[in-house]
Amino acid sequence: MCGIIGYIGKQEAVPILLEGLRRLEYRGYDSAGLAVLGKKVKCAKAVGKVKALEDKIKRQKLSGFLGIAHTRWATHGAPGEKNAHPHSDCRGNLWLAHNGIIENYQKLKKSLQAKGHKFKSETDTEVLVHLIEEEQSKRGGLTLEEATRRALKKVIGTYGLAVISAKEPQKIVVARQSSPLLIGVGENEYLVASDACAVITRTNQVIYLDDGEIGVIEPSGVKIINLDKEPIKKSNHIIDWDLSRAQKDGFDHFTLKEIFEQPQAIANSLRGRLISEDGLAKLGGLQDVEEKLRDIERLVVVGCGTAYYSGLIGEYMLEEYAGVPTEVEYASEFRYRKPVLDKTSALLCVSQSGETADSLAALQEARRKGILTLGFVNAVGSTIARVTDAGVYNHIGPEIGVASTKAFSSQICLFALLTLFLGRQRNLSLVMGQRIARELQNMPVLVKKVLRQDKVIQKIARKYFKAKDFFFLGRKYNFPLALEGALKLKEISYIHAEGYGAGEMKHGPIAMIDKNFPTLAIAPKDSVYEKMAANIEEIKARGGPVIALTTERNNALNKLADDVIFLPKTLEMLTPILAVVPLQLLAYHCAILKNRDVDKPRNLAKSVTVE
Numbered sequence: 001m002c003g004i005i006g007y008i009g010k011q012e013a014v015p016i017l018l019e020g021l022r023r024l025e026y027r028g029y030d031s032a033g034l035a036v037l038g039k040k041v042k043c044a045k046a047v048g049k050v051k052a053l054e055d056k057i058k059r060q061k062l063s064g065f066l067g068i069a070h071t072r073w074a075t076h077g078a079p080g081e082k083n084a085h086p087h088s089d090c091r092g093n094l095w096l097a098h099n100g101i102i103e104n105y106q107k108l109k110k111s112l113q114a115k116g117h118k119f120k121s122e123t124d125t126e127v128l129v130h131l132i133e134e135e136q137s138k139r140g141g142l143t144l145e146e147a148t149r150r151a152l153k154k155v156i157g158t159y160g161l162a163v164i165s166a167k168e169p170q171k172i173v174v175a176r177q178s179s180p181l182l183i184g185v186g187e188n189e190y191l192v193a194s195d196a197c198a199v200i201t202r203t204n205q206v207i208y209l210d211d212g213e214i215g216v217i218e219p220s221g222v223k224i225i226n227l228d229k230e231p232i233k234k235s236n237h238i239i240d241w242d243l244s245r246a247q248k249d250g251f252d253h254f255t256l257k258e259i260f261e262q263p264q265a266i267a268n269s270l271r272g273r274l275i276s277e278d279g280l281a282k283l284g285g286l287q288d289v290e291e292k293l294r295d296i297e298r299l300v301v302v303g304c305g306t307a308y309y310s311g312l313i314g315e316y317m318l319e320e321y322a323g324v325p326t327e328v329e330y331a332s333e334f335r336y337r338k339p340v341l342d343k344t345s346a347l348l349c350v351s352q353s354g355e356t357a358d359s360l361a362a363l364q365e366a367r368r369k370g371i372l373t374l375g376f377v378n379a380v381g382s383t384i385a386r387v388t389d390a391g392v393y394n395h396i397g398p399e400i401g402v403a404s405t406k407a408f409s410s411q412i413c414l415f416a417l418l419t420l421f422l423g424r425q426r427n428l429s430l431v432m433g434q435r436i437a438r439e440l441q442n443m444p445v446l447v448k449k450v451l452r453q454d455k456v457i458q459k460i461a462r463k464y465f466k467a468k469d470f471f472f473l474g475r476k477y478n479f480p481l482a483l484e485g486a487l488k489l490k491e492i493s494y495i496h497a498e499g500y501g502a503g504e505m506k507h508g509p510i511a512m513i514d515k516n517f518p519t520l521a522i523a524p525k526d527s528v529y530e531k532m533a534a535n536i537e538e539i540k541a542r543g544g545p546v547i548a549l550t551t552e553r554n555n556a557l558n559k560l561a562d563d564v565i566f567l568p569k570t571l572e573m574l575t576p577i578l579a580v581v582p583l584q585l586l587a588y589h590c591a592i593l594k595n596r597d598v599d600k601p602r603n604l605a606k607s608v609t610v611e
């Protein structure tokens with residue numbers, strides 16, 4: 001949540017900062033602001049999206065070769081100019097942009113106010129800049145980095161921050177604690193950003209800051225120290241994707257582009273990882289822990305939102321085919337329980353961004369207990385990817401739309417790969433392994449086939465987009481998918497939707513059904529098809545409209561359901577990979593018809609880096 005970008009170099013900073021902000025906007029879009037150091041520091045802020053800031057800046061003369069900028073997702077203090085970053089000290093010499101939460105800000109604020117500091121915002125962030133000012137005024141002559149270091153020693157909480165000072169006009173100081181931050185190393189220039197997508201147009205070389213590290217960036221180079229002033233040696237990482245992966249490619253929205261990108265994304269997630277003739281999965285990222293994995297007796301999967309739902313599908317696969325007892329839990333709950341974990345357990349953290357605060361905290365809890373930790377992560381070099389003992393990358397390129405789409409189908413593929421990997425270590429037969437591998441290989445082609453029904457789904461969306469409520473029903477592998485379908489519709493169209501295991505309908509929810517309450521029933525021809533068909537009958541008997549997803553050539557639902565979407569035939573465990581596509585498209589088209597901001601739904605941010 002919140003995106004930070006900074007620049008120091010030989011170019012005008014403002015256009016570079018604005019471009020970076022546009023790429024980081026998915027992280028929050030309540031307000032945006034920037035501070036540029038020319039002869040003195042000039043600042044501009046605007047409420048709403050980066051565009052509002054851009055329009056405002058056109059009317060102001062802002063020039064300089066060094067600056068910092070921020071796009072905000074409000075935590076402390078309502079969205080508004082006064083709470084927008086960067087924040088400044090009392091004299092307007094220091095300017096700071098922050099992503100994270102300062103937990104002890106109230107105590108710090110009180111003590112700073114008692115010393116005469118004047119606060120202008122309601123944010124927790126503002127204490128940071130006054131703390132640095134206080135350190136400098138207490139001990140005249142402290143450099144920006146030293147004052148920042150001393151200030152951070154007093155802080156409890158999370159931060160990715162960038163601070164500049166009018167008194168040291170050739171320097172940006174950055175620091176990180178549990179909120180992502182990287183330094184882009186360009187030609188005669190450096191950038192600072194919360195995410196590599198903000199620097200990729202200027203450089204593919206980055207230094208990832210780790211927790212407790214401070215970076216001092218000057219034209220002559222970068223110095224990294226820890227909070228105890230010890231120098232840290234860091235190496236440059238190369239980003240192996242380019243700008244085209246972070247652009248819309250002619251689609252109206254990133255979300256739509258990412259839905260349509262799924263055949264390619266799935267192919268990338270599977271590439272080089274299947275040995276079909278031996279029914280095996282080759283997962284390089286798990287090689288070092290292969291023997292440990294042979295001995296695990298229990299897998300605990302944690303994630304949030306869509307990542308959690310993919311874990312629920314994984315649970316069905318892992319138990320049915322690998323015989324590994326699996327539990328899936330919201331990371332946000334896991335961290336507050338006293339989970340009983342022993343050395344025969346492993347924890348798998350699923351996260352697209354690799355930065356979700358709750359998922360990271362759950363992971364750290366497992367590490368404290370000394371158990372093996374694994375990750376399914378998309379963002380290369382992200383915190384979760386670096387903190388886990390071993391893991392598998394999705395390799396699907398950046399996902400920009402706030403609603404997770406291609407990450408979900410890719411996560412299910414990774415679970416299928418893990419099922420093969422663990423299953424073949426155990427009792428999964430060669431024949432079944434070969435079957436799963438072959439069907440998986442075929443997924444990109446089958447997903448493409450489903451995408452061809454976009455127009456049919458758009459028509460269905462026109463019929464239902466005015467509905468106030470929606471049910472999504474499924475059983476077995478498609479029960480978690482019903483939850484995901486409801487989440488997608490809610491988050492981008494703001495239509496109220498609930499997902500249920502279809503067997504639960506009679507235990508309460510069916511009372512809601514009437515002619516205005518449509519149900520989307522996921523009913524492929526699988527082991528629970530007859531039960532799903534019976535549920536559809538029950539809903540129709542009560543006058544509820546039904547959209548059914550079923551397997552091609554199953555015409556039995558044509559008469560029963562109001563609308564039918566057909567899916568190609570595949571293995572039962574892989575049906576969610578196909579069935580999710582119509583759910584994503586339905587949510588997208590409903591959102592468009594309702595004139596919603598699909599890529600940036602209200603109140604949300606792409607990576608939730610605060611609790």
Ligand code: M6R
Nearest residue numbers: 305306307351352353356403404
């Ligand atoms: O980056 P992560 O996968 O850890 O994110 C987890 C959730 O915040 C995310 O899936 C969220 O639920 C999406 N907006 C759903 O579309």
